[in-house]
Amino acid sequence: MSPAHRQTTANTRSGSLAGTGQLLRFMLRRDRIRFPAWILGLSLMLDYFANALGLVLDEQSLATFAVFAANPVMALIGGPGYGFEAITLGRFLVGMYGVFLMIGAGLMGITTISRHTRAEEQSGRAELIRANAVGRHAQLAAALALATLMNLALAVLMTLVFMASPAQAPAPSAFLFSCGVAAAGLVFCAVAALAVQLSAYSRAASGLAGAVLAASFMARGLGDMSAAQGGKLSWLSWLSPFGWSQHTAPLVLDRWWPLLLSLAAAVLLSLAGFALQSRRDLAAGILPDRTGGERAPGWLGSPLALAFRLQRSALAWWSFALLLSGIVFGAFVQPMAENAAGMPEELLAVFGGAQGMVEGYLGFMSLYLAILVSVFAILSVLSLRGEEQAVRAEPILAASVSRAGWLASWVLVTVLGSLWLMLLGGVGNGIGAGLSTGDWTLLAQATLGHLVQTPSVWVLAGLATALYGFLPRLASLAWAVFAYCSVLGFFGEMLQLDQPVLDSSVFLHIGQYPAAEIDWTAVGGLSLLAVALIALGAAGFRRRDLITA
Template identity: 50%
Template sequence: MTTDRLATVTDGATTTGRLGSGDTGAPSTRRARGIRPTAREPRPVADRGTLTGTGRLLRFMLRRDRIRLPSWTLGLTALLAYFANALQLVFPTAADLEAFSAFSSNPAAALLMGPGFGDAEPTLAVFLTSTYGLYLIIGAALMSILTVVRHTRLEEQSGRAELVRANVIGRHAPLTAALVMAALMNVVVAMLMTLLLIGLGFDPAGSAVFGASVGAAGLAFAGITATTVQLTSFPRTASGIAGAVLGAAFLVRGLGDMSTAQGGDLGWLTWLSPIGWSQQAAPFIDDAWWALAISIGCFALFAALGYALAARRDLAAGLVAPRRGHASAPAWLSSPFALAVRLQRASLIGWTASLFAGGIVYGAFTQAMLEGFADAPPELLVLFGGEEDLLTGYLGMMGLLFALTSTIYAILAMQSVKSEETDGRTEAVLAASVGRPGWLGSWLAATALGVVLLLVSAGLGTAIGAAVSTGEGELFGDVFLGHVAHAPAVWVTLAIAAALYGAVPRLVALTWFVFGYAFLLGFFGPLLDAPDWAVDLSPFEHIGEYPGEELSGVAIMVLTGIAAALGAASLALFRRRDLITA
């Protein structure tokens, strides 16, 4: 009589048994019956470590991020190189820095730059790191947040993590590999910046402290993100929570530094912020390495918390359960536009509330800014349009700030529609009576209206704060209009992202270079005396920073037309390519 054999593969372990014979297939049983093993006995699943496969996953992540890694690390380093070389041209001698050294100790500078070092001997190295270091630290933090979310929560939502974990992979291997990846990127950034500053002739010790301060801040937010990805099952929410922590860190740090500059009692707030820890290292002044140990401790603490929380949840689930939906969809969801609005609703609500609160805060500091900038050097006042009207110049600059912030939302929205396609949900929508132009056009329309809502919210907040702070109620309408008028510039950036998505979806990330360029020209172009042709390339430099500058109706119409043309091109390109469903 013949017998059949059944091979069963479970979590990497293989057992062999006889159907109907009662053979359990255990190794000892097979040896007792004289069955010769054909291969090495696999290690039992129970003996598999929680970090098994970390090295393989890390190599896979390096392969996937072969473009992202150098883009982030070299991009941040190139930004530092640009600042350093431009400042050497603008301030060739120590005498040119004396006014800035004195100005750095006032509350206005403390909010925008960080703790003042007015008593220190003015040097280019001190000015460079204390003024622009804040924005490089924020860049490193964003790099870490996006990297950890990309390789953890996004992998679980797409279903790839389930396939990977079906192999011989430990429970904590994906999170460990993601943290190692983020740490590696921050170490590379720190080393490149250190070598750059040394190559420019700066003190090696101070250069090393500055590079380490940027990397340490990024490492701290990598640990924080390791915790946020355990809380929710959605990548956008996880990155949004981490981004909210970054925003709170910036605000708390600013309040603490402003209080210190004014001789107040709230300077301790600076020590509650990971950004503040890096700035308190004071490169080229104190070289306080010990301050960076707090960032390392923050990374270790939140990473450990992330591991503990990961052990208490199921794969692809979050500790905070999503709200239960209705048994049937309401009638108003029957159109693709309504669906696009519904998918963006949660993030839009969070962004709207955040920008309104931010507008209130920045508007409330209007009077303090005017007092702080009263004795500022002319080279810095050019950022606000000169000395003629600092009040309207500052409020106009706030409109540009919130327009650029709204641009971040627009780019993230286009990356979200890309995720809808790669995760297979767009294919299900298009299988119904919805055409490709209707779906992408609806998403663009919902995002464009969302941008207007964000600018309205920020404009209301800033207008209210400024009117209360200065006591000039007539500012309300001008400040509100100055914010909303930037919508066409944001639409152009949104349309660029849509055109890239319509042609080659993976190129949507290139829109971040457009944003970075606009941010650099908007806030540092006047100070660094950028050429006119370079300034004109930014869509945000044509409308005017009202009420500090006159609005250009022609620019508003032209930018709106460009956005419409690029949007139409994106619909045509989307119709001509295949869908990405994997």
């Protein structure tokens, strides 16, 4: 027997994980830029937060923010705010900004698993790999190992950054906080490992995992918001991986046991992913594809109709989530108004005084939902690259469809879909507020306030389009801009940053109606900017080669 044949026989006998180590080395080489980019990017974000807060916040400012933290809206944004009664820079950083780092770790895990599993099957490369002595579960195991290494590296680097930052966190607390971020990332790695078994398409699998991430964020927010008002829904935060990490309370309680929930969830979801993988064929999904008719309907005869057909499932799920979330969030209007009299003056000023609490809350929710809809818009635009790499765009462009027409059709569905989602969010908030207060005039105000925020979403979609058109490999930089604008939108004015810094966020130009007047000039200007960015992306797409590998 030849040495090569003996090696093949040994690998075959080693079971369903044969070749995992070799695949892991291949993935590490393939992600030699992406791996450090994610780790350094999230760690530098922590470093930026710590240094920026250290520059603009003194002891008096921190004490003011401790008052703000008691507000249910602040709990909705950041979390329960452990230790804010004796607030320090480190506690404020952990309590208000930690969840955004967890979201980044979650996105890192979802994209990593999808990239190295379902996307490989969809492109046909997984079939070539499996033709060798590679076990059924080797690719998924290697992808999970890679994602675990990324989260471990993130925890180590974040610990060092946190200890060296102006917050000067002690090593045990800094390590606990960093492990909480990594633990949330691991849970969503496992969620993605399960999602890629369900659908035969990477776009749908990533969208499903992203929906779980969004639902976890909203469940955590509703639970913490209810807890801040003494409500009965605080248990919701214990259903979220973000809540588990936040309840470790670094720099206050320093308890490790909530992370056991994260590890248990990650292990169980991963095992479920392996079990489902054993029950499906390569390149197929557990959920069967619906069989189409013998003839395509007449309305599918244009690139615009095709773009809508491909995005309608995501739009349907987002529509349901935005409408339901709007109603739930709007129902908190009455408790906010009832508790306004007991709030500190500094906090009332943020919402326009006790008499303007209802309008201030609805105005803030328009900003909050605009940020959520921006996630849909960026995901939708960036899915163009998946269409291109899977060689589904090339046959369409080989026909009578122009490149600009194909791109513009897809982005138009995204733009109109964003407007539709903001409409539903506004209607939901208005219905919730009307049911809560009995004042149904709030329905029209909330709907208009949400609709006028849509151009902010369009600008981010346009930026993603421009990056895709010219530099598709760097299109993910749109997420960095989104994170920057979101943080400024939530905290910029409260931190009393300079006006030029605030103006750099797309979310701070239009005004939060009905609490503030609508700046129609900003609405028009942002809309024109979005159109210009989309046109720029179309021009770049016409001039570059297609990426099909």
